[in-house]
Amino acid sequence: MTITEFIKSDVKAVLQARGHLPYKLTLGAMSEHYKVSLTPVRHAVDELVDEGVIRRKDNGRLEAQPEVLKGVKLAPPKEGATERKLYEIIRQDVISRSLKQNTEYLREQATAEQYGAGRTVVRQIFSRLAGAGLIEHVPRCGWRVHPFSEQDMHDYLDIREMLELKALDLARSHFKDNELQNLLKANKPGKGRAKSELDFDLHDYWIERCGNRYISEFFKRYSPFYNTLFNCAVIDETVKREMAREHCDILKCLLDKNWRGARKALSQHIQDQREAVSRMIEYLNAKTTT
Incomplete structure (x- = not known):
């Protein structure tokens, strides 16, 4: 839905529901109401005039025609x-x-x-x-x-693995079984045609509880950029399924108090992301050129 289409849809929905608009029917007032420039507003008004929802009077002023929408089934626009x-x-x-x-x-x-x-x-x-x-x-x-560099991504994963494993060790005494169970429920490898459910909050769980501000500051500063690029590329169900399975392996080890197994599973999970880096770049480049 374009901005023009959204404005048209919203005007129709409001007129049908209330019979009037909560602002003056002028380009300036509409621009201020929708927080956009005059251009999409002007286009929306022209199209609404063509549809008879708004009438342009002889003096140039606009007048709503809510009766035109009586009995018309409209799909209300989503807020925001x-x-x-x-x-x-x-x-x-x-x-x-x-x-x-x-x-x-x-x-x-x-x-x-x-x-x-x-x-x-x-x-x-x-x-x-x-x-x-x-x-x-x-x-x-x-x-x-922020310019992307594949080498920077690999260097980041090197440091991330070391610090996240340390965070896991430090946070061990702060883990609660009910919280780990909730994280486990949020990660479900798909079966058959069922889609996988993937939740990355488990990484923040031990980073936030490790008690080391240097580790916390590293992830606060550097992880948002790489996570944004990486997460938007994880669309393949096969990749999602494998990542969800790895998340579950880590959490099950933590619930069993198998600390060595949890460290091994986390290390493998982070290392596997190296192989996804090239696929991620190919995917994003293809997406941004289509």
Whole structure:
């Protein structure tokens, strides 16, 4: 659903439900209400006029025609669909730039104009992407994309394995069986046609409980970027099934107090991600060029 389509759908749904709109029927008021630029609003209004939902009077003013929608079955738009749609579009663009080593600065105004959105909305999206480690704000320059490097990914996995195994050892006395059982239930390898269920929270479980702030700060600083790139590439059911099985192996060992087995299973799980790095790059490059 495009921003224009969302605005049209929302106007129809509100008119049908209330018989009037909660804002003045002007381009400026609608732009402010939907937090977008005038362009998608203008397109939406033109199409609504063509459909008879809005009438353009002789003096140029707009007038809603809610009676046109009586008896019409509408699919109500999802709340926040505009921003979610825009977030996904911009995120994929940022990922593409990262893989292509394109570190050209992103600017809020230019991005807002490109997607027909409000600058405030774009700034909020950029802040979310910065929180995911994909971009960083450079004063007076804009937002810089974090360039991806395959060697950096392998180096990260080297350090990650050492520190996460240490975190697992340190957190051992803080594990609770009921919490481990909940994590186990959240990871289900698919059987037959059933899809696998995958939950990455188990890694944070022992990192948060290890009590070592240096380990915690390492993962807080570096893992969001790599996790974002890696997780969005895990779409193959075979990969999901294997990862879910490995998660379960780790958790079952922890529940059995088999610490050596848990360390071995975690180490193997992290090492297996090395093989997925090349597939991830191929997948993301293909996705961003289609």
